[in-house]
Amino acid sequence: MKFTGSEIVAEILLEHGVDTVFGYPGGSALNLYDALYEYRDQIRHILSAHEQGAAHAADGYARATGKTGVVFATSGPGATNLVTGIATAYMDSIPMVAITANVPNNLVGRDAFQEVYITGVTLPVTKHNFFVNKIEDLPGALNDAFRIASSGRKGPVLVDITKDVTGAQMDYKSTKMPEEPKIPAEINKKEIKNIAELINKSRKPVVYFGGGTGAAKAGDNLKDFLAKGDIPAAHTIMASGVLCADDPHNIGLIGMHGSIASNKAVDSADLLLAIGTRFSDRVALNPKKFAKKAVKIQIDIDKSEINKNVVVDHSMVCDANDFLFTLIPMIEKKKRTDWMNEVIEMKKVTGDVKSSDAEMHPSEIIGSVCDMTDKETIYVTDVGQHQMWAAQYLKHDKTENFITSGGLGTMGFGYGAAIGAQIGCPEKRVIHFTGDGSFHMNLNEACTAVSQNLPIITIIMNNSVLGMVYQWQTSFYGKRFSATAPERKTDFVKLAEGFGLKGFRAKTLDEFREAFSKAMKEDGPVWIECIIGREERVLPMIPSGGTVEDMIIG
C-alpha cells in the first residue's frame, strides 16, 4: 500500500506505541501536521506555546512514564528552539525522539527561508541524528531513532526530514514492532566476585548512586543489597526517590548542597561503590580529594564514564540492576553497627537554615506540600534555589515522581516538563515548583496548561531576586549584586487571570496552606505565588572545588 512520508512517520510512531506527541507546526511541517490530522484518533498532539516548551514536555512525559517522548517542530527557528530541550534530555539521559521538518531537498544548502542545518546544530547534544532526504531511508531512520533513544544509556535522537520526503509516496507495510525481551547482559563473574570480596572486607563502605539506578529500575535490588550489607547510601539529584526517603540506609543527597551525613560519610569511607553515576563536578567538587580514603569502584552502563572525572580502582560496564542482582548473593549478611552509628551521628548535625526574617521559609512550604499531597504526586522543578530546596526537603519515594533538570540545569524547564508529566500521568497530581527567575523564562506555557485543562499547581517561590546567583554573589562576591535584583513588577495573580487560570498569593504559611487546599480542588491549572526572603540561602553548601572541610552549614 502506498503511504506518504508523513503517513509513514505516523505509522512508525504507532508501531512504537506512541500515542502522544508534543510540538508546534510550521511551513515545512505542513505535510507532517496533515498526517497528524488524519491520525488524530490514534495520536494526540499537544500544541505548546513555544517549541522549547514542547521539547521539555516530551522530556517530562518520558521521565514520568518511562516511555520515549516525541516532539515535532518545523524547520529553522522551530528546530533551533528545540535545542535547549534536547540538550537537557541529553545531559540527563532521557529517551526522546525529535522529528523536525526541513525545507525541500532542492532548497537545502541555499539558505532558504527557515532553513537551518539542524543535524549540525544538534550534533553535540544528541546520541545520534539523521538527515533524511530520500523517502526510502525514512523507515530505517525512524526505527533506528527509537532503538537508539531507548537502549543502553538512553538519550535524545533527532530525525530531520526534508519537506519533499514528507509529501512523497512509497510502498510501505506497517509491521508491529516485536517486543524485544530484555536479556540480562553477561556479567563478568570474576570481576564481580572481586568487588563483592572488597565490599565484604570493608569496614566503612558507602554506596553512591545516580540516575543510572533509576533508568535501570534498580531500586528494589539496591534496597535489598544495602539491607543485607548494612551499608549507608548517598544519592545524586537524579537518583532522588530510587531509594525511599525513610529507608534506614538512605543518608540523602550528596554534593554541593547535599546532606552533611552524605558528604562526611563519603569522606570517611574506606570503600566507595558508585553505581550509575558519573562523579559530576556538583558531586565530586574536588575530584582529587573526593572519597580520598576509599577504594573506589564504579559501575556504569556507559564505558566512557569510567575514569572520566574521578579515577577509580575497579570498574564494571553493565546495567545497574543486572549488577546488583548478581552481586546480592555474594554479599555477606552482616551488621556494620559501629559504622552505621557513626553515620547516624553525622545525620544529627544540622545548621540554622533560616537566613531572613520572612514569614515563611521554603522548607515550610515544601513540608506543607508533602503533608497535603499523596505518595503518587509528581513533583517537577525548575532550576535554582527552589530546586535545591525541593531536592532537600521533599520526601522522595519514587524516582519517576521527581522531575528536575539535573545535568544541564535548565531554567525554564519546569512548566513544559510539568505539562508533559501531567499529560502522561493524568491519574496523578503534578506540582510544579519554580522561582520567579525560572518562571519568567517560560511561563508562556500557561496557555498550554489552560487549553489542555491540566490541574498543575505551580508554586512560585518569589524572593524577587535571581536567588542562586544572588546567593553566590552574597557569599563569594562581596554582595556585588550584578544583574540579580531585577526590580520586576510582575503581578502573578493578575497574570494568571490573564492566562485564564486561578492565581493566589501567600505571605504566610497559613495563607499558603489555604491557597494550596483550594488549588487541590481545582481541575485546571493554578499558580500560588509565595513571598519568601531574598536573603534565604540553600544550605549546607560546599563551594566549587571544595571538600567537606569547606562546608558552609549555617
Add this chain to the structure above:
Amino acid sequence: MALKKEVISIFVDNQSGVLARVVSLFGRRGFNIDSLTVSATNDPDISRITIVFKGDELSLAQIISQTDKLEVVRDIFTLEKEGSLFRELLLLKVKADKDERAAIREIVEIYRGKIIDLSKESMIIEITGAPEKIDGMMNMLDCYEIVEVCRTGITAIERGWQEKENKND
C-alpha cells in the same frame, strides 16, 4: 602522566557527515588531533579514519570509549608500533639554485625520495615512508630554504592476516 603519541584506527560507515561527527567529538572533549587521514577500504560501505593523537593513557582510553559510542563507528583500536606499518607522503618545495641542486639530490636519494618537479630556482621532492624517515629527511634539508611543505599525515595498517581478522570480529 607521560604524554604518548598514539595512532588510532577507526572504521566508520561511509556516509556524509561522518568525519564531522568524529572530529566534533574530539574538539568538544578537548582532545588534540596531530594528524588525520580518511581513506576508502575494500568495503565500499566502510571508510577508515586514522588519527594520530597525543595524550596520556587515561585520555586515550577516554577518547576511544567516547568515539566508540558514535553510531557510525564500527570498530576502533590503537595500532601498536611493533605490529603495524605507518606511512606518510610528503611533498616539499625547496629553493635550489644550480649550486645547491646536487647536494639536495644526494640527500633525496639517500632517503629514497623522488624529485618530481624542477625549475631554475626550486625543486619539489616526493617521499613516502614512516614518519621518522620523513622527519629525518626534513632535518637534513633544514639548512636549505624550504618554501612549502605538504604532509598527508599517517595512514596505518596492522601487519599479518590473523590479527586483522580478530579486530573485525
